[in-house]
Amino acid sequence: MQTHSISYKAYRIFETQEGFKGIITQCKISDLPENEVLVKVLYSGINYKDFLSSCGNKGITKKYPHTPGIDAAGIVETSASDLFKKGDQVVIMGYDLGMNTDGGFGGYIRVPAAWIVPLPENFTLKETMLLGTSGFTAALGIHKLLLMGQCPELGPVVVSGATGGVGSFAVEILSGLGFEVWAASGKQNEEYLKSLGASKILAREEINDTSGKALLRPSWAGAFDTVGGNILATLVKGCKKLGSVTTCGNVAGAELPVTVFPFILNGINLLGINAADTPMNQRLNIWKQLSGGWKPRQLESIGNVITPEQIGEALEAMRNGSHSGRFVIRHEENF
Ligand SMILES: NC(=O)c1ccc[n+]([C@@H]2O[C@H](COP(=O)([O-])OP(=O)(O)OC[C@H]3O[C@@H](n4cnc5c(N)ncnc54)[C@H](OP(=O)(O)O)[C@@H]3O)[C@@H](O)[C@H]2O)c1
Incomplete structure:
Protein backbone atom coordinates (compact mmCIF):
# COMPACT_ATOMS: atom_id res chain seq x y z
CA MET A 1 0.00 0.00 0.00
CA GLN A 2 1.29 3.51 -0.87
CA THR A 3 1.76 5.42 2.38
CA HIS A 4 -0.06 8.48 1.08
CA SER A 5 -3.25 6.41 0.83
CA ILE A 6 -3.07 5.27 4.49
CA SER A 7 -5.78 6.84 6.60
CA TYR A 8 -5.63 7.16 10.36
CA LYS A 9 -7.55 8.73 13.21
CA ALA A 10 -6.54 11.79 15.19
CA TYR A 11 -8.00 13.79 18.06
CA ARG A 12 -7.99 17.18 16.33
CA ILE A 13 -8.87 20.58 17.71
CA PHE A 14 -11.22 22.71 15.62
CA GLU A 15 -11.95 26.41 16.05
CA THR A 16 -15.76 26.72 16.06
CA GLN A 17 -18.19 29.51 16.82
CA GLU A 18 -18.69 27.97 20.27
CA GLY A 19 -14.96 27.88 20.95
CA PHE A 20 -12.22 25.26 20.48
CA LYS A 21 -13.46 21.66 20.30
CA GLY A 22 -11.69 18.31 20.16
CA ILE A 23 -13.11 15.81 17.66
CA ILE A 24 -11.83 12.38 16.60
CA THR A 25 -11.35 12.73 12.85
CA GLN A 26 -10.30 10.52 9.95
CA CYS A 27 -7.09 11.91 8.39
CA LYS A 28 -4.78 11.06 5.47
CA ILE A 29 -0.99 10.74 5.51
CA SER A 30 -0.89 13.25 2.67
CA ASP A 31 -2.27 15.86 5.12
CA LEU A 32 0.86 15.57 7.30
CA PRO A 33 3.76 18.01 6.80
CA GLU A 34 6.45 17.05 4.27
CA ASN A 35 9.15 15.90 6.70
CA GLU A 36 11.69 13.09 6.38
CA VAL A 37 10.41 10.38 8.71
CA LEU A 38 6.89 8.95 8.91
CA VAL A 39 6.21 7.28 12.27
CA LYS A 40 3.30 5.04 13.27
CA VAL A 41 2.47 6.23 16.78
CA LEU A 42 1.94 3.45 19.32
CA TYR A 43 2.00 5.54 22.49
CA SER A 44 1.78 9.26 23.14
CA GLY A 45 1.37 11.47 26.19
CA ILE A 46 -0.60 14.49 27.37
CA ASN A 47 1.27 17.49 28.72
CA TYR A 48 0.14 20.88 29.97
CA LYS A 49 1.21 22.39 26.62
CA ASP A 50 -1.26 20.05 24.88
CA PHE A 51 -3.98 21.26 27.21
CA LEU A 52 -3.11 24.87 26.23
CA SER A 53 -3.08 23.95 22.53
CA SER A 54 -6.48 22.26 22.93
CA CYS A 55 -7.88 25.48 24.44
CA GLY A 56 -6.77 27.53 21.42
CA ASN A 57 -3.76 29.17 23.05
CA LYS A 58 -2.18 30.95 20.07
CA GLY A 59 1.13 31.28 21.91
CA ILE A 60 1.39 27.49 21.46
CA THR A 61 -0.57 26.77 18.25
CA LYS A 62 -1.19 29.39 15.61
CA LYS A 63 -3.40 27.52 13.14
CA TYR A 64 -6.38 25.20 13.59
CA PRO A 65 -7.56 22.54 12.93
CA HIS A 66 -4.58 21.01 14.65
CA THR A 67 -3.51 17.72 16.26
CA PRO A 68 -1.78 18.35 19.64
CA GLY A 69 0.60 15.90 21.34
CA ILE A 70 4.16 17.02 22.09
CA ASP A 71 5.25 13.45 22.98
CA ALA A 72 5.06 10.40 20.71
CA ALA A 73 6.71 6.99 20.47
CA GLY A 74 6.34 4.45 17.72
CA ILE A 75 7.79 2.66 14.72
CA VAL A 76 9.31 4.18 11.60
CA GLU A 77 7.08 3.51 8.58
CA THR A 78 9.17 5.30 5.93
CA SER A 79 12.36 7.35 6.12
CA ALA A 80 14.11 9.67 3.69
CA SER A 81 17.00 9.96 6.15
CA ASP A 82 19.98 7.59 6.45
CA LEU A 83 19.70 7.90 10.22
CA PHE A 84 16.49 5.84 10.46
CA LYS A 85 14.94 2.92 8.61
CA LYS A 86 11.54 1.20 8.48
CA GLY A 87 10.86 -0.71 11.69
CA ASP A 88 13.09 1.39 13.98
CA GLN A 89 11.59 2.11 17.39
CA VAL A 90 11.77 5.85 18.04
CA VAL A 91 10.80 8.58 20.47
CA ILE A 92 9.96 12.18 19.59
CA MET A 93 9.48 14.78 22.31
CA GLY A 94 9.44 18.55 22.06
CA TYR A 95 10.84 20.69 19.23
CA ASP A 96 7.72 21.75 17.31
CA LEU A 97 5.84 18.44 17.64
CA GLY A 98 2.23 19.04 18.71
CA MET A 99 2.68 22.79 18.61
CA ASN A 100 2.50 23.77 14.93
CA THR A 101 3.40 20.30 13.61
CA ASP A 102 0.63 17.69 13.95
CA GLY A 103 1.49 15.63 17.02
CA GLY A 104 0.96 12.47 19.01
CA PHE A 105 -2.84 12.70 19.41
CA GLY A 106 -2.92 11.16 15.90
CA GLY A 107 -2.03 7.68 14.63
CA TYR A 108 0.85 8.96 12.46
CA ILE A 109 3.33 11.85 12.63
CA ARG A 110 5.89 12.99 10.05
CA VAL A 111 8.93 14.74 11.52
CA PRO A 112 12.51 15.81 10.67
CA ALA A 113 15.11 13.13 11.51
CA ALA A 114 16.85 15.70 13.73
CA TRP A 115 13.96 15.54 16.24
CA ILE A 116 14.16 11.76 16.70
CA VAL A 117 15.77 9.80 19.53
CA PRO A 118 16.27 6.05 18.96
CA LEU A 119 14.49 4.04 21.65
CA PRO A 120 16.71 4.61 24.72
CA GLU A 121 18.38 1.61 26.33
CA ASN A 122 16.48 -0.03 29.17
CA PHE A 123 13.15 1.54 28.08
CA THR A 124 10.15 0.20 26.18
CA LEU A 125 8.18 2.55 23.91
CA LYS A 126 5.40 2.57 26.49
CA GLU A 127 7.84 3.47 29.28
CA THR A 128 9.25 6.41 27.30
CA MET A 129 5.74 7.84 27.18
CA LEU A 130 5.03 7.02 30.83
CA LEU A 131 8.03 9.26 31.45
CA GLY A 132 7.41 11.71 28.59
CA ILE A 273 14.41 24.84 32.03
CA ASN A 274 13.29 24.57 28.41
CA ALA A 275 12.90 20.88 27.61
CA ALA A 276 11.47 21.35 24.10
CA ASP A 277 14.57 23.04 22.75
CA THR A 278 17.16 20.85 24.48
CA PRO A 279 19.92 20.25 21.89
CA MET A 280 20.22 16.64 20.71
CA ASN A 281 23.60 15.94 22.37
CA GLN A 282 22.29 17.10 25.77
CA ARG A 283 18.98 15.28 25.14
CA LEU A 284 20.84 11.98 24.56
CA ASN A 285 22.91 12.61 27.66
CA ILE A 286 19.79 13.06 29.82
CA TRP A 287 18.26 9.88 28.33
CA LYS A 288 21.50 8.08 29.21
CA GLN A 289 21.10 9.15 32.85
CA LEU A 290 17.47 8.01 32.72
CA SER A 291 18.42 4.64 31.19
CA GLY A 292 20.85 4.18 34.06
CA GLY A 293 20.29 4.90 37.74
CA TRP A 294 17.77 7.71 37.25
CA LYS A 295 15.01 5.59 35.73
CA PRO A 296 11.99 6.21 37.95
CA ARG A 297 10.97 3.04 39.79
CA GLN A 298 7.29 3.92 39.70
CA LEU A 299 6.67 4.76 36.05
CA GLU A 300 3.51 2.65 36.05
CA SER A 301 1.99 4.33 39.10
CA ILE A 302 2.72 7.88 37.84
CA GLY A 303 1.25 7.18 34.38
CA ASN A 304 -2.49 6.76 33.82
CA VAL A 305 -2.87 4.81 30.55
CA ILE A 306 -5.94 5.85 28.54
CA THR A 307 -7.46 5.23 25.09
CA PRO A 308 -7.64 7.98 22.42
CA GLU A 309 -11.38 8.19 23.12
CA GLN A 310 -10.56 9.36 26.67
CA ILE A 311 -8.35 12.29 25.59
CA GLY A 312 -11.19 14.82 26.03
CA GLU A 313 -11.84 13.63 29.60
CA ALA A 314 -8.12 13.77 30.44
CA LEU A 315 -7.85 17.35 29.13
CA GLU A 316 -10.84 18.26 31.29
CA ALA A 317 -9.12 16.76 34.36
CA MET A 318 -6.09 18.93 33.56
CA ARG A 319 -8.35 21.98 33.39
CA ASN A 320 -9.69 21.18 36.88
CA GLY A 321 -6.24 20.22 38.21
CA SER A 322 -7.96 17.11 39.61
CA HIS A 323 -5.55 14.48 38.23
CA SER A 324 -2.37 13.05 39.76
CA GLY A 325 0.61 12.01 37.66
CA ARG A 326 0.50 11.90 33.90
CA PHE A 327 -1.74 10.66 31.07
CA VAL A 328 -0.39 8.22 28.49
CA ILE A 329 -2.38 7.34 25.36
CA ARG A 330 -2.23 3.78 24.04
CA HIS A 331 -3.09 3.92 20.33
CA GLU A 332 -5.23 1.07 19.07
CA GLU A 333 -4.43 -0.67 15.78
CA ASN A 334 -6.68 1.64 13.75
CA PHE A 335 -5.81 4.86 15.61
N1 LIG B 1 9.79 24.55 30.62
C1 LIG B 1 9.67 23.31 30.19
O1 LIG B 1 10.50 22.77 29.47
C2 LIG B 1 8.47 22.52 30.61
C3 LIG B 1 8.36 21.15 30.33
C4 LIG B 1 7.26 20.45 30.83
C5 LIG B 1 6.27 21.13 31.54
N2 LIG B 1 6.42 22.46 31.73
C6 LIG B 1 5.44 23.23 32.52
O2 LIG B 1 5.56 22.78 33.85
C7 LIG B 1 4.30 22.91 34.49
C8 LIG B 1 3.92 21.59 35.12
O3 LIG B 1 3.71 20.63 34.09
P1 LIG B 1 2.97 19.27 34.42
O4 LIG B 1 2.98 18.47 33.19
O5 LIG B 1 3.52 18.71 35.67
O6 LIG B 1 1.50 19.82 34.68
P2 LIG B 1 0.37 19.16 35.55
O7 LIG B 1 0.46 17.68 35.54
O8 LIG B 1 -0.91 19.82 35.15
O9 LIG B 1 0.74 19.60 37.05
C9 LIG B 1 0.69 20.91 37.49
C10 LIG B 1 0.53 20.87 39.01
O10 LIG B 1 0.60 22.21 39.48
C11 LIG B 1 -0.20 22.34 40.64
N3 LIG B 1 -1.15 23.44 40.41
C12 LIG B 1 -2.23 23.44 39.58
N4 LIG B 1 -2.83 24.65 39.60
C13 LIG B 1 -2.13 25.41 40.45
C14 LIG B 1 -2.25 26.74 40.92
N5 LIG B 1 -3.22 27.54 40.48
N6 LIG B 1 -1.36 27.20 41.82
C15 LIG B 1 -0.36 26.41 42.26
N7 LIG B 1 -0.17 25.14 41.85
C16 LIG B 1 -1.05 24.64 40.98
C17 LIG B 1 -0.93 21.02 40.83
O11 LIG B 1 -0.14 20.24 41.75
P3 LIG B 1 -0.50 20.12 43.31
O12 LIG B 1 -2.00 19.94 43.38
O13 LIG B 1 0.27 18.94 43.77
O14 LIG B 1 -0.08 21.41 43.95
C18 LIG B 1 -0.83 20.36 39.48
O15 LIG B 1 -0.89 18.97 39.56
C19 LIG B 1 3.32 23.41 33.42
O16 LIG B 1 3.20 24.80 33.52
C20 LIG B 1 4.01 23.02 32.13
O17 LIG B 1 3.63 23.86 31.06
C21 LIG B 1 7.47 23.16 31.28
Whole structure:
Protein backbone atom coordinates (compact mmCIF):
# COMPACT_ATOMS: atom_id res chain seq x y z
CA MET A 1 0.00 0.00 0.00
CA GLN A 2 1.29 3.51 -0.87
CA THR A 3 1.76 5.42 2.38
CA HIS A 4 -0.06 8.48 1.08
CA SER A 5 -3.25 6.41 0.83
CA ILE A 6 -3.07 5.27 4.49
CA SER A 7 -5.78 6.84 6.60
CA TYR A 8 -5.63 7.16 10.36
CA LYS A 9 -7.55 8.73 13.21
CA ALA A 10 -6.54 11.79 15.19
CA TYR A 11 -8.00 13.79 18.06
CA ARG A 12 -7.99 17.18 16.33
CA ILE A 13 -8.87 20.58 17.71
CA PHE A 14 -11.22 22.71 15.62
CA GLU A 15 -11.95 26.41 16.05
CA THR A 16 -15.76 26.72 16.06
CA GLN A 17 -18.19 29.51 16.82
CA GLU A 18 -18.69 27.97 20.27
CA GLY A 19 -14.96 27.88 20.95
CA PHE A 20 -12.22 25.26 20.48
CA LYS A 21 -13.46 21.66 20.30
CA GLY A 22 -11.69 18.31 20.16
CA ILE A 23 -13.11 15.81 17.66
CA ILE A 24 -11.83 12.38 16.60
CA THR A 25 -11.35 12.73 12.85
CA GLN A 26 -10.30 10.52 9.95
CA CYS A 27 -7.09 11.91 8.39
CA LYS A 28 -4.78 11.06 5.47
CA ILE A 29 -0.99 10.74 5.51
CA SER A 30 -0.89 13.25 2.67
CA ASP A 31 -2.27 15.86 5.12
CA LEU A 32 0.86 15.57 7.30
CA PRO A 33 3.76 18.01 6.80
CA GLU A 34 6.45 17.05 4.27
CA ASN A 35 9.15 15.90 6.70
CA GLU A 36 11.69 13.09 6.38
CA VAL A 37 10.41 10.38 8.71
CA LEU A 38 6.89 8.95 8.91
CA VAL A 39 6.21 7.28 12.27
CA LYS A 40 3.30 5.04 13.27
CA VAL A 41 2.47 6.23 16.78
CA LEU A 42 1.94 3.45 19.32
CA TYR A 43 2.00 5.54 22.49
CA SER A 44 1.78 9.26 23.14
CA GLY A 45 1.37 11.47 26.19
CA ILE A 46 -0.60 14.49 27.37
CA ASN A 47 1.27 17.49 28.72
CA TYR A 48 0.14 20.88 29.97
CA LYS A 49 1.21 22.39 26.62
CA ASP A 50 -1.26 20.05 24.88
CA PHE A 51 -3.98 21.26 27.21
CA LEU A 52 -3.11 24.87 26.23
CA SER A 53 -3.08 23.95 22.53
CA SER A 54 -6.48 22.26 22.93
CA CYS A 55 -7.88 25.48 24.44
CA GLY A 56 -6.77 27.53 21.42
CA ASN A 57 -3.76 29.17 23.05
CA LYS A 58 -2.18 30.95 20.07
CA GLY A 59 1.13 31.28 21.91
CA ILE A 60 1.39 27.49 21.46
CA THR A 61 -0.57 26.77 18.25
CA LYS A 62 -1.19 29.39 15.61
CA LYS A 63 -3.40 27.52 13.14
CA TYR A 64 -6.38 25.20 13.59
CA PRO A 65 -7.56 22.54 12.93
CA HIS A 66 -4.58 21.01 14.65
CA THR A 67 -3.51 17.72 16.26
CA PRO A 68 -1.78 18.35 19.64
CA GLY A 69 0.60 15.90 21.34
CA ILE A 70 4.16 17.02 22.09
CA ASP A 71 5.25 13.45 22.98
CA ALA A 72 5.06 10.40 20.71
CA ALA A 73 6.71 6.99 20.47
CA GLY A 74 6.34 4.45 17.72
CA ILE A 75 7.79 2.66 14.72
CA VAL A 76 9.31 4.18 11.60
CA GLU A 77 7.08 3.51 8.58
CA THR A 78 9.17 5.30 5.93
CA SER A 79 12.36 7.35 6.12
CA ALA A 80 14.11 9.67 3.69
CA SER A 81 17.00 9.96 6.15
CA ASP A 82 19.98 7.59 6.45
CA LEU A 83 19.70 7.90 10.22
CA PHE A 84 16.49 5.84 10.46
CA LYS A 85 14.94 2.92 8.61
CA LYS A 86 11.54 1.20 8.48
CA GLY A 87 10.86 -0.71 11.69
CA ASP A 88 13.09 1.39 13.98
CA GLN A 89 11.59 2.11 17.39
CA VAL A 90 11.77 5.85 18.04
CA VAL A 91 10.80 8.58 20.47
CA ILE A 92 9.96 12.18 19.59
CA MET A 93 9.48 14.78 22.31
CA GLY A 94 9.44 18.55 22.06
CA TYR A 95 10.84 20.69 19.23
CA ASP A 96 7.72 21.75 17.31
CA LEU A 97 5.84 18.44 17.64
CA GLY A 98 2.23 19.04 18.71
CA MET A 99 2.68 22.79 18.61
CA ASN A 100 2.50 23.77 14.93
CA THR A 101 3.40 20.30 13.61
CA ASP A 102 0.63 17.69 13.95
CA GLY A 103 1.49 15.63 17.02
CA GLY A 104 0.96 12.47 19.01
CA PHE A 105 -2.84 12.70 19.41
CA GLY A 106 -2.92 11.16 15.90
CA GLY A 107 -2.03 7.68 14.63
CA TYR A 108 0.85 8.96 12.46
CA ILE A 109 3.33 11.85 12.63
CA ARG A 110 5.89 12.99 10.05
CA VAL A 111 8.93 14.74 11.52
CA PRO A 112 12.51 15.81 10.67
CA ALA A 113 15.11 13.13 11.51
CA ALA A 114 16.85 15.70 13.73
CA TRP A 115 13.96 15.54 16.24
CA ILE A 116 14.16 11.76 16.70
CA VAL A 117 15.77 9.80 19.53
CA PRO A 118 16.27 6.05 18.96
CA LEU A 119 14.49 4.04 21.65
CA PRO A 120 16.71 4.61 24.72
CA GLU A 121 18.38 1.61 26.33
CA ASN A 122 16.48 -0.03 29.17
CA PHE A 123 13.15 1.54 28.08
CA THR A 124 10.15 0.20 26.18
CA LEU A 125 8.18 2.55 23.91
CA LYS A 126 5.40 2.57 26.49
CA GLU A 127 7.84 3.47 29.28
CA THR A 128 9.25 6.41 27.30
CA MET A 129 5.74 7.84 27.18
CA LEU A 130 5.03 7.02 30.83
CA LEU A 131 8.03 9.26 31.45
CA GLY A 132 7.41 11.71 28.59
CA THR A 133 8.26 15.39 28.57
CA SER A 134 7.27 15.53 32.27
CA GLY A 135 9.93 13.05 33.34
CA PHE A 136 12.47 14.41 30.88
CA THR A 137 11.91 17.93 32.27
CA ALA A 138 12.32 16.65 35.82
CA ALA A 139 15.59 14.94 34.84
CA LEU A 140 16.85 18.03 32.98
CA GLY A 141 16.13 20.27 35.97
CA ILE A 142 17.79 17.85 38.38
CA HIS A 143 20.81 17.64 36.05
CA LYS A 144 21.07 21.44 36.28
CA LEU A 145 20.69 21.40 40.09
CA LEU A 146 23.54 18.89 40.36
CA LEU A 147 25.71 20.94 37.99
CA MET A 148 25.28 23.89 40.36
CA GLY A 149 26.52 21.78 43.27
CA GLN A 150 23.18 20.84 44.89
CA CYS A 151 23.72 17.64 46.88
CA PRO A 152 21.82 15.70 49.56
CA GLU A 153 24.27 16.82 52.28
CA LEU A 154 23.16 20.46 51.90
CA GLY A 155 19.64 19.67 53.11
CA PRO A 156 16.08 19.28 51.83
CA VAL A 157 14.84 20.19 48.36
CA VAL A 158 11.24 21.38 47.95
CA VAL A 159 9.21 20.27 44.92
CA SER A 160 6.12 22.40 44.13
CA GLY A 161 3.10 21.15 42.15
CA ALA A 162 4.31 17.81 43.45
CA THR A 163 1.37 15.67 42.33
CA GLY A 164 1.61 16.97 38.73
CA GLY A 165 3.50 15.14 35.99
CA VAL A 166 6.79 17.03 36.31
CA GLY A 167 6.49 17.31 40.10
CA SER A 168 5.86 13.58 40.62
CA PHE A 169 8.95 12.63 38.61
CA ALA A 170 11.06 15.31 40.32
CA VAL A 171 10.08 13.85 43.72
CA GLU A 172 10.85 10.31 42.52
CA ILE A 173 14.21 11.02 40.90
CA LEU A 174 15.47 13.33 43.66
CA SER A 175 14.56 10.85 46.39
CA GLY A 176 16.22 8.08 44.35
CA LEU A 177 19.40 10.19 44.31
CA GLY A 178 19.34 10.38 48.11
CA PHE A 179 17.82 13.86 48.56
CA GLU A 180 15.43 14.63 51.39
CA VAL A 181 12.39 15.78 49.40
CA TRP A 182 9.66 18.06 50.74
CA ALA A 183 6.67 17.74 48.42
CA ALA A 184 4.39 20.78 48.29
CA SER A 185 0.88 20.21 47.00
CA GLY A 186 -2.58 21.75 46.91
CA LYS A 187 -4.09 18.26 47.16
CA GLN A 188 -4.60 15.84 50.04
CA ASN A 189 -2.49 13.12 48.48
CA GLU A 190 0.04 12.34 51.15
CA GLU A 191 0.09 8.59 50.53
CA TYR A 192 0.89 9.04 46.81
CA LEU A 193 3.67 11.56 47.48
CA LYS A 194 5.20 9.43 50.23
CA SER A 195 5.13 6.42 47.90
CA LEU A 196 7.26 8.47 45.48
CA GLY A 197 9.80 9.12 48.21
CA ALA A 198 8.76 12.44 49.76
CA SER A 199 9.79 12.62 53.41
CA LYS A 200 7.65 15.64 54.26
CA ILE A 201 4.44 17.05 52.77
CA LEU A 202 3.87 20.81 52.71
CA ALA A 203 0.53 22.47 52.01
CA ARG A 204 0.64 24.81 49.02
CA GLU A 205 0.07 27.81 51.34
CA GLU A 206 3.28 27.04 53.24
CA ILE A 207 5.27 28.01 50.15
CA ASN A 208 3.09 30.96 49.15
CA ASP A 209 4.36 33.81 51.34
CA THR A 210 2.30 36.97 51.28
CA SER A 211 4.30 39.03 53.82
CA GLY A 212 5.93 41.10 51.09
CA LYS A 213 9.37 40.52 52.69
CA ALA A 214 12.37 40.44 50.36
CA LEU A 215 13.97 37.55 52.27
CA LEU A 216 12.42 34.81 54.41
CA ARG A 217 13.83 32.53 57.10
CA PRO A 218 16.08 30.12 55.13
CA SER A 219 14.23 26.80 55.30
CA TRP A 220 15.30 24.58 52.38
CA ALA A 221 18.57 23.99 50.57
CA GLY A 222 17.10 24.08 47.07
CA ALA A 223 13.86 23.80 45.16
CA PHE A 224 12.35 22.34 42.02
CA ASP A 225 9.47 24.62 41.08
CA THR A 226 6.84 23.60 38.54
CA VAL A 227 4.25 26.36 39.08
CA GLY A 228 5.91 29.81 38.96
CA GLY A 229 4.42 33.07 40.30
CA ASN A 230 4.46 33.90 44.01
CA ILE A 231 5.25 30.26 44.89
CA LEU A 232 8.48 30.41 42.89
CA ALA A 233 9.24 33.78 44.52
CA THR A 234 8.71 32.21 47.98
CA LEU A 235 10.99 29.29 47.11
CA VAL A 236 13.72 31.73 46.06
CA LYS A 237 13.30 34.00 49.13
CA GLY A 238 13.25 31.08 51.61
CA CYS A 239 16.21 29.19 50.14
CA LYS A 240 19.39 28.73 52.18
CA LYS A 241 22.57 30.49 51.01
CA LEU A 242 24.06 29.29 47.70
CA GLY A 243 21.11 27.02 46.96
CA SER A 244 19.55 26.58 43.53
CA VAL A 245 15.94 26.82 42.40
CA THR A 246 14.66 25.59 39.02
CA THR A 247 11.75 27.11 37.09
CA CYS A 248 9.74 25.44 34.33
CA GLY A 249 6.05 26.32 34.59
CA ASN A 250 3.62 29.16 35.17
CA VAL A 251 0.30 27.64 36.27
CA ALA A 252 0.44 29.78 39.45
CA GLY A 253 1.50 32.91 37.56
CA ALA A 254 3.98 34.26 35.04
CA GLU A 255 5.08 37.19 37.20
CA LEU A 256 8.03 36.72 39.55
CA PRO A 257 7.67 39.10 42.52
CA VAL A 258 11.23 39.02 43.90
CA THR A 259 13.92 41.62 44.54
CA VAL A 260 17.58 41.09 43.71
CA PHE A 261 18.40 40.40 47.39
CA PRO A 262 18.07 36.58 47.38
CA PHE A 263 20.52 36.56 44.48
CA ILE A 264 23.06 39.15 45.63
CA LEU A 265 22.95 38.48 49.40
CA ASN A 266 22.30 34.72 49.47
CA GLY A 267 23.85 33.75 46.13
CA ILE A 268 20.73 31.85 45.03
CA ASN A 269 20.84 30.41 41.49
CA LEU A 270 17.64 30.55 39.48
CA LEU A 271 17.84 27.86 36.79
CA GLY A 272 15.57 28.02 33.75
CA ILE A 273 14.41 24.84 32.03
CA ASN A 274 13.29 24.57 28.41
CA ALA A 275 12.90 20.88 27.61
CA ALA A 276 11.47 21.35 24.10
CA ASP A 277 14.57 23.04 22.75
CA THR A 278 17.16 20.85 24.48
CA PRO A 279 19.92 20.25 21.89
CA MET A 280 20.22 16.64 20.71
CA ASN A 281 23.60 15.94 22.37
CA GLN A 282 22.29 17.10 25.77
CA ARG A 283 18.98 15.28 25.14
CA LEU A 284 20.84 11.98 24.56
CA ASN A 285 22.91 12.61 27.66
CA ILE A 286 19.79 13.06 29.82
CA TRP A 287 18.26 9.88 28.33
CA LYS A 288 21.50 8.08 29.21
CA GLN A 289 21.10 9.15 32.85
CA LEU A 290 17.47 8.01 32.72
CA SER A 291 18.42 4.64 31.19
CA GLY A 292 20.85 4.18 34.06
CA GLY A 293 20.29 4.90 37.74
CA TRP A 294 17.77 7.71 37.25
CA LYS A 295 15.01 5.59 35.73
CA PRO A 296 11.99 6.21 37.95
CA ARG A 297 10.97 3.04 39.79
CA GLN A 298 7.29 3.92 39.70
CA LEU A 299 6.67 4.76 36.05
CA GLU A 300 3.51 2.65 36.05
CA SER A 301 1.99 4.33 39.10
CA ILE A 302 2.72 7.88 37.84
CA GLY A 303 1.25 7.18 34.38
CA ASN A 304 -2.49 6.76 33.82
CA VAL A 305 -2.87 4.81 30.55
CA ILE A 306 -5.94 5.85 28.54
CA THR A 307 -7.46 5.23 25.09
CA PRO A 308 -7.64 7.98 22.42
CA GLU A 309 -11.38 8.19 23.12
CA GLN A 310 -10.56 9.36 26.67
CA ILE A 311 -8.35 12.29 25.59
CA GLY A 312 -11.19 14.82 26.03
CA GLU A 313 -11.84 13.63 29.60
CA ALA A 314 -8.12 13.77 30.44
CA LEU A 315 -7.85 17.35 29.13
CA GLU A 316 -10.84 18.26 31.29
CA ALA A 317 -9.12 16.76 34.36
CA MET A 318 -6.09 18.93 33.56
CA ARG A 319 -8.35 21.98 33.39
CA ASN A 320 -9.69 21.18 36.88
CA GLY A 321 -6.24 20.22 38.21
CA SER A 322 -7.96 17.11 39.61
CA HIS A 323 -5.55 14.48 38.23
CA SER A 324 -2.37 13.05 39.76
CA GLY A 325 0.61 12.01 37.66
CA ARG A 326 0.50 11.90 33.90
CA PHE A 327 -1.74 10.66 31.07
CA VAL A 328 -0.39 8.22 28.49
CA ILE A 329 -2.38 7.34 25.36
CA ARG A 330 -2.23 3.78 24.04
CA HIS A 331 -3.09 3.92 20.33
CA GLU A 332 -5.23 1.07 19.07
CA GLU A 333 -4.43 -0.67 15.78
CA ASN A 334 -6.68 1.64 13.75
CA PHE A 335 -5.81 4.86 15.61
N1 LIG B 1 9.79 24.55 30.62
C1 LIG B 1 9.67 23.31 30.19
O1 LIG B 1 10.50 22.77 29.47
C2 LIG B 1 8.47 22.52 30.61
C3 LIG B 1 8.36 21.15 30.33
C4 LIG B 1 7.26 20.45 30.83
C5 LIG B 1 6.27 21.13 31.54
N2 LIG B 1 6.42 22.46 31.73
C6 LIG B 1 5.44 23.23 32.52
O2 LIG B 1 5.56 22.78 33.85
C7 LIG B 1 4.30 22.91 34.49
C8 LIG B 1 3.92 21.59 35.12
O3 LIG B 1 3.71 20.63 34.09
P1 LIG B 1 2.97 19.27 34.42
O4 LIG B 1 2.98 18.47 33.19
O5 LIG B 1 3.52 18.71 35.67
O6 LIG B 1 1.50 19.82 34.68
P2 LIG B 1 0.37 19.16 35.55
O7 LIG B 1 0.46 17.68 35.54
O8 LIG B 1 -0.91 19.82 35.15
O9 LIG B 1 0.74 19.60 37.05
C9 LIG B 1 0.69 20.91 37.49
C10 LIG B 1 0.53 20.87 39.01
O10 LIG B 1 0.60 22.21 39.48
C11 LIG B 1 -0.20 22.34 40.64
N3 LIG B 1 -1.15 23.44 40.41
C12 LIG B 1 -2.23 23.44 39.58
N4 LIG B 1 -2.83 24.65 39.60
C13 LIG B 1 -2.13 25.41 40.45
C14 LIG B 1 -2.25 26.74 40.92
N5 LIG B 1 -3.22 27.54 40.48
N6 LIG B 1 -1.36 27.20 41.82
C15 LIG B 1 -0.36 26.41 42.26
N7 LIG B 1 -0.17 25.14 41.85
C16 LIG B 1 -1.05 24.64 40.98
C17 LIG B 1 -0.93 21.02 40.83
O11 LIG B 1 -0.14 20.24 41.75
P3 LIG B 1 -0.50 20.12 43.31
O12 LIG B 1 -2.00 19.94 43.38
O13 LIG B 1 0.27 18.94 43.77
O14 LIG B 1 -0.08 21.41 43.95
C18 LIG B 1 -0.83 20.36 39.48
O15 LIG B 1 -0.89 18.97 39.56
C19 LIG B 1 3.32 23.41 33.42
O16 LIG B 1 3.20 24.80 33.52
C20 LIG B 1 4.01 23.02 32.13
O17 LIG B 1 3.63 23.86 31.06
C21 LIG B 1 7.47 23.16 31.28
